[in-house]
Amino acid sequence: MTIEKGQTIPAARMRIMTAEGPKDFTTDDLFKGKKVAIFGLPGAFTPTCSAKHLPGFVEKADAFKAKGIDTIACVSVNDAFVMDAWGKSQNVGDKVKMVADGNGALAKAMGIEMDGTANVMGTRMRRFSAYVVDGKVEAFNLEKPGAFEVSDAGTLLKQLG
Helix, strand or coil: CCCCCCCECCCCEEEEEECCEEEEEEHHHHHCCCEEEEEEECCCCCHHHHHHHHHHHHHCHHHHHHCCCCEEEEEECCCHHHHHHHHHHCCCCCCCEEEECCCCHHHHHHCCEEECHHHCCCEEECCEEEEEECCEEEEEEECCCCCCCCCCHHHHHHHCC
16 A cells, blocks of 8 residues: 555665665654655666756755755665765765665555566666655655656645645
């Protein structure tokens, strides 16, 4: 079942890259006591993700912070090394936390996994954005497969009020 507004993000273990290497990172680490703008996508270095989705959140990072957002997080079913390299190639800096859902645990727990086997991509995450306060989903935008219409930074920013 797909997660919806009003529900709590389920527990999942992911990873982030640190100066010491990959580090386990949980949904509690990401959401507990924070206001988070999170967006997920099918894959690092893929065309729409690299040309539109991630850059939009980087460009609007200051506007999100001005609305009280503590963390902007990008999550994908890639490993921490790939997410780190992609973040560096996109000049993300400290504007967006690059989160690796390497096993697809978060995608599965949220009910937003995508079958990419036809494109030799395996199981991935559907494109989405969400506003989450202390683990509770306040706004959730899930794209139809292949679309990029409702999960962009501008749409989520407007939902913050």
